[in-house]
Structures are given as structure tokens and as C-alpha cells.
Amino acid sequence: MKLEGKKAIWKDYQKEIADDKYFYVRSCIRQNFFPGSETAFIRILREELGKDIFEHPCHTTCTGIGYHGDIVPLDTMMTVVARQFALMTEAGYENLVPSCITSFGIYTEVLDTWHHFPEVEAKVRDYLIKATGREFKIPVNIAHASDITYKFRKEIAAKAKYKLVNKETGQPLKVVEHIGCHYSKMFPDKGVGGAEYPYVLVGMIEEWGGEVVDYPERRHCCGFGFRQYLVQANRGYSIACSHKKFESMEPYKPDMIITNCPGCPMFLDKWQYAIAEMEGKTYGENGHGIPVFTYEEVAGMVLGYNPWDLGLQTHQVSCETVLDKIGIPYNPDEKYNGINGIKLGVPEMPVNLKCC
């Protein structure tokens, strides 16, 4: 591997990322599956970096799931997107920061469509007025939340209490990075580092002390694929994709996986349990899985946030292996405590996948 070659490509794919005043939009599924991540993102931006980040309570889904699942028509999707823009315009913001990769893809796709077909934009503006009476301005800057984190990766590193380094051996942790397909595969120019060797997560990993693992199926989809997962009969394809990735990364013995998409951590995490139950196969050390994190969780970890505040207890593959390697302290007894320390009860443990 020639790193200079990659660097040359990364240089070609740099994008403009606004440095303040963000209109933040949450992800439908992340706020359910990894609620700590979005909270951590806002906390880091406000508390650590002192940025202005605004959320609008009337924000809805971007319809991306329905759109890619073939049940929401294009015009409907664009009108909903126009409404989100209108909310931003009304709130006085210009920089859109979606938490969801698919939303990021949707917004980018819509803006690109309008750029090439202004008559479509005009039509959508008409729809929006007729439907809601709202008007909107095109966002000045659209950056995914991971782009923002990437932009401030050095600031975060400067404040970090921990590094992605094995405290016993002093060796950097081996990290698999996985980019959501809609981040840059549709519009390589819109992603940091492009589509073939995206840099957005690599930059964070390198800055925070880890070592990136480049394995053959790095570019392969996590297996969400909307239709593949949403129809139960097709879930075999979904899990096969994740399976393919795990088989490919396994020889590299990665310590952890970092993702920047709602679906990816979900599937890379949960399917490890399903694969273990179906085939008895686990991919981590000693019967553990490979812990899967969002970039916000990792940022929170290196900044020294309480792992349970980050929501790491909601992961299927237990994160303690990584916490132990880095030396991040945690109280196992508080793992399943809710807000205010209420004990929520310990979940049933899987048979084949070792969870602590």
C-alpha cells in the first residue's frame, strides 16, 4: 500500500464545510437505536467547541427510507425536503447538518436535481406553498454531521483524555472504518476523500491515535439496503452482506469498527449476534464480537464522557473490550441504569456471542 497515492486522491476530494451556525436535523432511526450519539454530537459542538447548533421541533423524516424503499414518490420526497429547508430558512439558518447519511444523500440529490432542472425546483416550490404556505431558501452549505466532526477532529484531539491506543501495548487500535453508501457513492465530490478511499472517518481515526484497516470488502454495503432489510423474506441478503464484510475483515483482527451512517452500526452490530446464533461464528477475540461505534460515540469516548451516557450499553456487541484496551473507566453496575440511576433490568444474554 502506498499512502502517498491515497493522499493524492484525498487532496482532490475536499469540500467546503461551514464552521458555525448549524441547523441540525436528527435521523429517524439513529435517535431510536443510538440515542446517545446525537446527544453527544450536540454536547461536543456546544460545550467543547462553542458552536451555535439549532434543532427544530417540527422537523420530520426526509422520507429517505420510503423513497429508497420505493414507496414515496419523487415529488413527495422533494416537497418534504423543501419543507425542511423552509424550517431552516424560517429559523434563520443557512447551514444544514443532517445526522443521517441517507438524508444527506437525499438533500444532495435534490439540490443537484434542481440545479440541472430548475423547472422541477419551481414546481416543488409551488407544491410547498400550496401544501403549507411556506417558502424556503436553498441552504448555503450542506455538511453531514461526520463532516463537522471531521472538520473539528484536531480540536477534539486537543481536548481528548484518551487515545485510540492499546494502553497495555502502546500500539494503535486497529480500526475498520465504514462509510454509509449515500455519503459519497452517489456524489463522490460531496464526500471528504471521495467514494473509493473516503477520508472523513480515516481523518478522525488517525487524529485520535488509531490505525485504519484497509480490507478487501471495505467498500461493500453494510447490508441495510432498505428493501433488503425491510422485507423479512429478503433479510437473508442483508445479513449476507454484513457476513461478507466480517469474513473479509476478520484476518486483520480489527479492534473496533467506526461508522457514519444510521444503518451501518445497526446492522454491523446486530448481525454479529444473528450470525453467531445462525452459524456459531464470532469475529472478535475470545468469542466476543467486534464492537461497532458511531463517530460521535468515539469522539465522546476520547473526550472522556461516561460510556453509559454515550449509550454504549445499547450496543449488541459489548463495548467493554475496547474500553478496557484504551483504559476508559466505567462502572459495570451502572451499565443498565436509566436516567436518575433507575435500574432497568439486565437483558437476556445471547448464547453464542460473548457479552462481558
Next chain:
Amino acid sequence: MIEFGYNIAKDRQIDFDKNDKRISTYVRENEPSFKTCISCGTCTATCSAANFTDFNFRKLQLMVRRGETLEVKEEIKKCMLCGKCYLACPRGVNTRNVIIQINQAIEKIENHDI
């Protein structure tokens, strides 16, 4: 083991490195013209068996070359050895012998001879 209502779908991808290429090697050695096939499909177009079934000799040869040989044993039996394919082949591939050699390779693999 838990029943999820679905299984890990089998990969359709040809895994060339892992595939068993013994039949291919055997046929290449015993019928060198096997190497010159250009997958034009004339054999399949004229095939007596293909008239009645989805038997596809062009594809069968290709699958053997790629080591995708699981279905070959059953498929190959559909051939009637009539020789139309041989007469039609623009590359002069000795198709009948290819079939015969595939048969023999399968038998030899089953008998652990190769």
C-alpha cells in the same frame, strides 16, 4: 440456534480462489481445444438437448473453467452426444470430448483419483 425466519443468503459471487478447478485442469490437459472457446454460444444454439431444456453447454464450459462445478454433474447428463455443437463450433472446440472428459473428471474426483 435460533430460527430467524431467514438464513444468510448464499453468495452468488464466484469465489475463484476457493473454487475447485480440478475438472477444468483435467479437461484442459486432455482436450486442449477446451482452452480456445470464446463463448460465442453457437453450441448452445444448435444443441439438441437445449431444444427441450435449459441445458447450456456454453455456460457449462464456462462454469467448469470458473470452478463452479456443483451443478455440472447433473447438467452434463442432459447431453445426447449427438455432435451438432462440434460441427457448428467456429473455433473447432472438440465439444464432444469436452463433455466426455468432464464426465471422466467428475468420476475421477469421486473416486479420489485426481
Next chain:
Amino acid sequence: MIFDPFVLPFTIGLLILFFIVFYKFGGWIRKFSSEDKSNLKKALFSKNLFVACKEIFYESLLHRKIFRVNPKLGYMHMSLAFGWFLLIVVGNIETRIHSGREINGPFYPIFFKFFEHNRSTIPFSNFFVFLMDLLLLFVMTGVVLAIFKRFYSKFFGMKSTTKLKIGDKFALYSLWFIFPLRYLAESLSSAVYNTGGFFTGTTGDILGSFLPAADIYYYFWWAYSLALGVFFVSLPFSRYMHIPTEVVLIFIRNAGVVASKQYNTLSEIEVNACPRCGICIDKCQLNTSLDNKKIQPAYFLRDVRFNQVKEEIATDCMLCGRCEEYCPVGIKLNNIRVAKRKDFAVDYIDNYKYLPPDEVAKADVIYFAGCMTHLTPSIKHSMTKILDTAKVSYWFMDEDGSVCCGRPLMMNGKDKMAAELIENNKRKILASGAKIFVTSCPICLKVFGEEYNLGIRVMHHSQYLLQLVKENKLKLNLTDNNIVYHDPCELGRGAGIYEEPRELIKRFNNLVSNEFEKENALCCGGSLGNTKMSHDQRNIIAKDVVLQLTSDNPDILATACPLCKKSFTYKSSVKVMDIAEIVANSISQTEPEKIISRKEALMNA
């Protein structure tokens, strides 16, 4: 007791030979089926025995068939076989008359001239001395020719001579020495005792003039005996095993034992009866066109005999039957070849369940084009035109694509698979109620005739077309085309159909004869029997054949097999046509009634 130690090599050798030969024969006879055994028993006491003896005399002693193919070679074989036989017979009579005993030691007649020096006591002695010398001279000419042949086979018009195995070498060289040594031993004895006639006596006188004959003649008798002993012991392990085996084979054949599709005892006897004379090698086009001298029956049967057949030897043969046609021993060579292919063939069952349900039409005649004919569509179009013109009620059985007849599978030793196709086709043929089954493909013809047991007439289109012409159902125009006709292997040598196509051509065209016709016809190279030959090799053969057939610049090179037509077309500058096409082209256009084509008739209906 008349005895000398030098007779021991001969006597022991002879005993060993008898023991081995009878052991082998016994084994073969034991392995025959009970039916064959009873046939053999019956034959022993019937006129078949005399027929067999006559054939043995003609073939094993006189070598009539070899004479026909190659007179020089025939003489060589005859002088050795028949001459030696007469030497033994006359020698025995001589010794009996001389000794007055019915039974003598087996070596006595052989070494008679050593033991008996007193000529005057023998009745007719001068006559016997003369006769025995004459016979020896006769045999000696054969020996000289045999030695000559080994080093200069072209003299016999043979391009190749068989390669020898170790047993063959012992037998061959000892055989070369037997008669020259006998000649020298008798001549030297004659120099001492004056026992010789015009041949040995004269030679003895000359040799005696400068050699110490009395001191050395004894050693020559030793050498003679040793040569005989070595020959006898090596005989069963050499190609000379054919001498006793051929005799048995002729008897067995005359007893009505017939070849089967499996390799059986008869095949084994046939294999042992091959003298490796090499006639097959010269007749084989793989030799003459491709310089392949590995696979011919002489070698193939040798490998079969010593159980070392390789797949490529068994399969690299076109099954054209030219070798079989000229084999002096009449061995069913194709049969053995195909039977041996079964050792290598992978034969499955239940392969063709995908074949569609039977769609059968009732008709008087079935026309079956055959797979190959579908690649020469003008043959099938000609046939439908002819059949429509002649208003034959027929069913074009494989109009929408063939189900193979099964023959190609059988040729490759896959009988079980073939049986399945045969069963499928047979059911349809019988259900149609047809009385005549006509095919355009000679390869199919044979299997429909021999394996299907249809109980209806199976004809090649050349036969059927002639019949239509004879029945006046077809009116044909005369042409002045010069047509050379190529006999397809499967139609000619395979099915014995030589005359019908010729008659059909002769009625309306000029038939040009060619050296390579009828039994001597060449194979086009397209053969389905051979799975080993490359496309290039086939082209070379086709080119050679076309060159031979078109040497007189005919207008048309006619054949009666789609595969022959296909093989020739790319290589011939002369137009190549199937006999059906020639007939279809000659159909008189002045037919009074409009011919309604079958398709139109169907549409009208």
C-alpha cells in the same frame, strides 16, 4: 530308442507350447455361455466342422484373403504356413514308412535326417528326399521374403510394418533361424552321409568341400533344435499365438458363435488371433493422412491382449471400418473397439427426463432427418419436397429438432444412456403406425435397423428414393452431370448399401467411378466415432479424400450422409450434394398438377 540330447530343447519347447495353448483354449471354452458351448458341441458333429476345416485350410494355410489384398504378402505367409505344414505332414509320412511304427518320438520326424543315414532302406526314398527338399526350399523363400519385409516393407506395397514387443522379437528371430538352421544342419549331414537331395545335397557338397562337415554338423542340429525350442516357448507370448488361435476362431465362428456388444470370450479369442500383419495400418486414414501410427487395430488389439489399453488408443478411431473390411482374420474390429471404450465411458441412467411428451402423427412413412441433417437443411428440404411431390403420407418426426438416435452414445460406450433415447424414439415410431421408416443419416440408419427392433422397414433415403422412382411416383429429368459418388462409411461398409444410391444416380446422370469406392471407400473425416481428433486433423482427412474423389473433375461430388457433405463442402471446389438434393433438383417441372406443399396443406386444413 532313437535319441540324442540335442532334441531336448525342441521337445521341451513343444511340450510347454502345448501346455500353454491348451490351457488357454480350455480357459476360453470354459468361459463361453452355455448356449455357445452347446453350439460348439453341435458343430463338432455337423457339416460345420468340414466348412470350418475348409476355411482353416484356405485362410490359415493358404492365406487367401491376404493374397487378395497383397499377393506378395500372401505368398510370404502361404510359403511359411503351408510349407511348414507340408513339411510336418510329409515328414511324418516319411518317418512312418521308414520306421514302420505308427508312433514315433515327436522329434523323430523333425530331426529325421540326423538319425537316418541309410537311404536305400527307405521305400520311395528318392521321392521323399526330393519332396522334402522342395518343401524346404519353398519355406526358405518365405523366410527370405519375411526378413526382406522387415527391412524393406515398401517392396510389399506396405507403408508401415508393426512394431514389435519383446515376446515378438524372440519369436520372430528364432523363426527366422529355424529353417536356415535346418537347411544347414541337413546340408552338413548330407556332406557327411550323403543323405540330401537336390537342395540340401548340393549345398552339402559345396559346404563339405571347404568345411570340416563331420566335426561341425552336430552343433547345427543343436542350433536347429534350440531355435525351434525358443520359438515354441515364445509363441504364446508373441503375435504367433495367432497361428493356433485363428484355427480355433474359425471353428468357433462356424459353430455360430456371434459377437456381442460386450467384450467377451469371442473378443478375447479374436484379439489373440490377430497376427499383427499390419494390413490395417495401411488402410487406416489416421495413418495415411495424419501419420498417426499408434491406434490401428494391430496395436490396439496388442494392447488389449496385454491389458494396457489407454483411453486415447481406444477412442482415437473413426470406426470407419476400413481395417475390418481388409482384416485377413476377419476380426470384428469396430466391435472390440467400441466394447473396450466402455471401460472408460461414464454411463449414467435417467438423463433425458426433460424430453417432451410424445407428439405423434399417424402416417404411412416416417421421415427422420437426424441431428446432422439439421445442419445441412437443404437435405431435409429436398426430402420434404420429394415426399410432397410423390404424395407420400408421411410424418416428419424430428421436424422441430432432433432427439438423437442414440448411436453416438453407443459409439462411445454409453449404452445405458443410448437405451433411454432409443426407448423414447421407439415409442413414438410405433405409435405412428408407420410401415416404413426413412432417415437421411446413415449413422442413425444402423441403430434404427439393429437396435430398435421396430418390426417395420428401416430405410436410408437413397433406398427409399430409388423405390419411389421405381414405383413411378417421381418423374425425374435427365441431366448430363458427371457425378462421382462417395460411399459413407455407415451406409456402405456399415449397412452394405452400395448399389441403391448408384442406381439412383445412374438413372438420370452419368456416374463416374473412382478407385476409392464401395468397400474401399474412404472416410470423410467427420466421424462421430472419434472423439479425439482435432478439427484440423479432420480437415486434413477431408481434403485428402476430396482430392482422391475429384481427381477426374466430376461436376458433382455426391454423397448420402449429411456429415460427409459437411466435411467435404469446405474443402471441395467441386459442388458437393447429397443424393436427395440431386433427386430434388431433377424433379420434373412439367408435373401436371400443382404441388401443394405440406405447410400450405396444413394451413388450408
Next chain:
Amino acid sequence: MNKKVVVIGGGIAGMESSAHLAALGYEVTLLEKTDKLGGHLLNWEKLFPTMRMGKEVVTFLNEGVEKGKVNVIYNAEILNTKEIMNGFSITLNNNIVLESDAILVTTGYDLFDASKKEEYGFGIYDNVITSAELEEKFMKGEKITTSDGKIPKRIGFVHCVGSRDEKVGNTYCSKVCCVTAVKQSIEIKEHLPETDVYCFYMDLRMYGMHFEALYRESQEKWGVNFVRGRLSEACENMDGSILVKVEDTLAGKPMKMSVDLLVLMVGFEPSLGTKKVGKILNLQFGVNRFFKTQDQHTLTNVSNVKGIFFAGSCTGPKTITNTITDARAAASTIANYLSGHDIHNRIMTSDIKATV
């Protein structure tokens, strides 16, 4: 006084056209930007389909240049040109000013920069090389090895890298790569008989006389394998071998295969010189960015500027045979023009014919 012709570019087209123009009696000046004549052919060892040495052809062309007493100016760069009475005045970098009655442009092609095709990993993975690099190894008599010096067990050739690819902006076929891949495959097998060679192609364009025979020989005699399918991506395995992903379109299935060395068959692009000279001389470029000839069938050497002509691969990818033929055709076209035949009138008539 002899009429003067300036030929721009000392590749094979420039050499052969100079020789022919000189033989016709013109005073020829050949401008070459480097210090050697021969262009790309200097870097090519053996030529398809004959396997003869490229330098034999260079020698042949040199003889023509020498015999014609062509005035060769090495290290030449054109600064500007002026139209003067029935001709041109050309100023070079070393203050030489040339006057000419006609100009022949033979500025040729550059090889496609394979690193633009990021997903194939050229410049990133150690064992991905270009066809030109492989030829250089042949030329220098270097051993063909992997980056760590091992004998490759399997080598892959990727056809159409930078050709017939809208994504990189080159929609045309480069004409020589297919048969070059076949040629180089055979050479690989000559050097390394135990190595398996796989060619990944979209179409095999064996249009030239004897090309098909070479293709057949590569299969029959050398056992080279051909897979119809365009490589989607190349990844690096742990051991440094390259995992290629392709659809075997004839099998109708995706396929992955590891190769120890991956050779990218790089195609033609208009050379930098072509772009520069075109700008200076006000020449028209066609849709594929090569020079536009005035007619695709008849006026294949004629430019849009009176008195300026083209030869060789500056008008599109050409084989050596085609280039030399084209060079001679250009010489003859110039002779036609300089003897007073108005080639532009022929253009007019042919245009009229075409429109009628």
C-alpha cells in the same frame, strides 16, 4: 526555391512524413520536444502481432529521416506562430524563427493516467502496474515479480482502462490495448510459464489482420484465460495480492479473484503537446479532444486552418501500422496542397455533396 514544411512532433508519424516530404523535394524541418526521435515507440520492446522489436521500426524510420536530410531540431518548443504570405512564421523557444509553406502536426498522444481510475488502485496498491510499466520491465529485461520480489502465480490484465469510459471522459476505443494485452500475456507466459494469466475485457477488438490469430495462439498455445467483464474495483488482500471484482458477464455472475499482479491496459489521450500546439495554431478539437479532421472519410489529414495538416494519433488512437500509413498519406496531401491544388475547394464540394 524549394518549398518548406515544418513537421511538429518527432514520433513515428513525424519521422515517416518528414522522410516522405523530403523525398518529394521539400525542405523539411522536424521539431522534437525531447532529445530523441521515436516518441512512444522508444519505450516499447516488442510489437504486436509479429513480436518484432520496436527498435527495428525506429531504425527504419531514422534511415528515412537521415536519407531525406531532414533538418531535425531537438528540445524544440513552439512559442507562437504568425500567418505570413502563403505560409507561417514559427518562433521557437531558442529564438529560432522558422518560415514554412505548410505545417504538419504530429503531436501524438499521452497514455491515460491510471491513477484517475481510483478504484483500480494504481499508485495505491503495490501490485497494480500499467501496461507501459510492464513493457518497460520487458524492455529492461527485468524479472517480472510482485512488489516483494516473488514470482506471481496469477496475473490479471484489465482492458479499457481510460478507454470507452464516460466516467473518465474518454468514450472512444484506444484500438491497441486489446491486442497489446494479448501480446503481453504471451510474453508473460514466455517468461513465466507456470503463471496463470487472466484478461478482463469488455469486448475483444481483434480487428487487425493476424490479431485474431495472436488471440487464438494466446489461448491455445499459452493457455491465457479471458473473462468478459469490466473490473468494478480492485482491493488489496492482506498478503498484498490484489482482489479483483468483476462480473463474469458470460456466466452471469459476479466474481472475485486474487491476482498477484494487476496490469492496467492504459489507453490513449490527446497529448499535452497536442493541446498546446492546437491552441497556438487555432486548430479545432473534436468531441474526443483529439484534433478534428475536416472529413472522417476523405480529408483525414486536413485541419481547419489552410496549410496545416495532421498525421498520426493526434487525430485519434492508431496502431503503428496505421500511423505510418497516415504519415505517408499526410505527406501526399501536403504535396497536393503545395502544388496548388485547392484542397479547401474539395472540402466545399464534399460538404455540398454531403448536404445534398
